[in-house]
Amino acid sequence: MSKRPICQRCNRPQKVCLCSAIQPTQHQTLVQVLMHPFELNNAKGTARALCLSLSQGTLWVGETVEELAELKLQLQQGPQPVYLLYPDDNAIMVEQTDQSFAIGQLLVLDGTWRKTLKLLHLHPWISNLPRLGFANPPSGDYQIRKASRDDSLSTLEATAYALEQLEQCNTAPLYQAFDAIKQSQLAHMPAEVQARYGKSRG
Numbered sequence: 001m002s003k004r005p006i007c008q009r010c011n012r013p014q015k016v017c018l019c020s021a022i023q024p025t026q027h028q029t030l031v032q033v034l035m036h037p038f039e040l041n042n043a044k045g046t047a048r049a050l051c052l053s054l055s056q057g058t059l060w061v062g063e064t065v066e067e068l069a070e071l072k073l074q075l076q077q078g079p080q081p082v083y084l085l086y087p088d089d090n091a092i093m094v095e096q097t098d099q100s101f102a103i104g105q106l107l108v109l110d111g112t113w114r115k116t117l118k119l120l121h122l123h124p125w126i127s128n129l130p131r132l133g134f135a136n137p138p139s140g141d142y143q144i145r146k147a148s149r150d151d152s153l154s155t156l157e158a159t160a161y162a163l164e165q166l167e168q169c170n171t172a173p174l175y176q177a178f179d180a181i182k183q184s185q186l187a188h189m190p191a192e193v194q195a196r197y198g199k200s201r202g
C-alpha cells in the first residue's frame, strides 16, 4: 500500500483535493451532519464537502451513545427548534414552508439507508425529532454512488435542496463542490464508464 498524501481539510488525496473548489454558502440554519462511521473513508461520500461548503455546518461522526453525546448536547442547547431531515408520513414538506416557519438547527444523517435506520433505532432523541421531508425533490445527480436515500439524492444534494426551500439562499457553492467531487470520481473511471456517466451535467 502506498501512502498518498491526504489533505487534512477535505480528507481527500492531495491530487484530488477539493479545497480550491470550496466556498462557503451563507445561510441561517445551523446544519448538523451526522455521518455514520462506515462513511468515514468513503471517498464518494459528500458529507465532508457539504460541511466545508456551509457557513454554519458541522460534521459529526458516530453511532454509539458515547460518540453522540456532544451532538445531543449541541442539539439541546443550540437554537431551537431542531428538525431531522428524514422521510416520514408526518414530515413537514420543505416546499410548503413559508417565511413564518422557524428552524434553529437541521440534523442530517449521512450513511446508507440501513445505517441511518439503525441510528434512529438506537437513539430515540433523534427519531423523536420533528421531521422535514420533500414533496417534490429534484432527481439525484450522483450516478457514481448507489443512492443511500430512497429519493436517490446524495447528502449534499438533499441538504442543498432543503436550504433552498427553507431560506431561499444561494446554494451555488454547494453544487460547485459537488461537481468537483463528481469530476474527480469520473477521472478515476475507465473511459467507457466515463462516456456513459459524463454526459449528464456540466
Ligand SMILES: [Zn+2]
Binding pocket: 007, 008, 009, 010, 011, 012, 017, 018, 019, 020
Ligand atoms: Zn483539500
